[in-house]
Amino acid sequence: ENQVEHSPHFLGPQQGDVASMSCTYSVSRFNNLQWYRQNTGMGPKHLLSMYSAGYEKQKGRLNATLLKNGSSLYITAVQPEDSATYFCAVVGTMGGDMRFGAGTRLTVKP
Amino acid sequence: DAGVTQSPTHLIKTRGQQVTLRCSPKSGHDTVSWYQQALGQGPQFIFQYYEEEERQRGNFPDRFSGHQFPNYSSELNVNALLLGDSALYLCASSPVGGELFFGEGSRLTVL
Numbered sequence: 678e679n680q681v682e683h684s685p686h687f688l689g690p691q692q693g694d695v696a697s698m699s700c701t702y703s704v705s706r707f708n709n710l711q712w713y714r715q716n717t718g719m720g721p722k723h724l725l726s727m728y729s730a731g732y733e734k735q736k737g738r739l740n741a742t743l744l745k746n747g748s749s750l751y752i753t754a755v756q757p758e759d760s761a762t763y764f765c766a767v768v769g770t771m772g773g774d775m776r777f778g779a780g781t782r783l784t785v786k787p
Numbered sequence: 788d789a790g791v792t793q794s795p796t797h798l799i800k801t802r803g804q805q806v807t808l809r810c811s812p813k814s815g816h817d818t819v820s821w822y823q824q825a826l827g828q829g830p831q832f833i834f835q836y837y838e839e840e841e842r843q844r845g846n847f848p849d850r851f852s853g854h855q856f857p858n859y860s861s862e863l864n865v866n867a868l869l870l871g872d873s874a875l876y877l878c879a880s881s882p883v884g885g886e887l888f889f890g891e892g893s894r895l896t897v898l
Binding site for chain 1: 822828830879886888891
């Protein structure tokens with residue numbers, strides 16, 4: 678069964694710092710990895726998708742890298758509004774189900 | 788353009804009862820997936836519907852069933868509710884293989 682693990686579970690940077698988080702996964706087949714963000718009381722929102730090892734993607738202050746069995750997500754110059762839980766989700770086959778980890782809870786201190 | 792809508796937003800049931808949750812996908816999306824999210828956990832995949840058929844299923848018992856209608860909307864049914872079924876139930880729609888668009892969820896409390 679597909680497994681996704683996050684590190685760290687909690688992160689508390691100061692405003693303006695860089696927040697760094699990662700996930701590792703074990704899947705029988707890999708199609709793509711996606712990062713989502715979830716604010717309390719709301720559904721997750723898609724941030725970005727990556728498709729092959731070595732792939733890097735930048736979106737605003739987000740910077741993500743796909744590794745062989747994991748991914749790193751960096752948020753530069755974090756702001757209090759970045760506070761949320763960030764999830765990595767893996768799709769094993771094209772059009773297949775997406776498996777989520779438990780997430781990294783980011784709380785930015787003003 | 789309305790996103791994914793779910794109803795009801797909150798509901799309370801007692802053990803042994805049955806519940807039906809509803810989901811309308813984002814316009815243009817034909818695939819609907821359901822997830823269960825316990826407090827402090829990530830979403831856990833229940834099943835996915837495409838062309839009115841259950842295409843994939845996660846590790847959930849048969850008490851969890853669903854349906855997709857010709858207009859792509861979907862229902863999640865849970866029978867014989869247990870205390871452990873208390874969770875946020877998320878519906879997500881997508882084009883095939885694309886990113887998921889989530890609704891805000893239905894918060895189920897089982898007493």
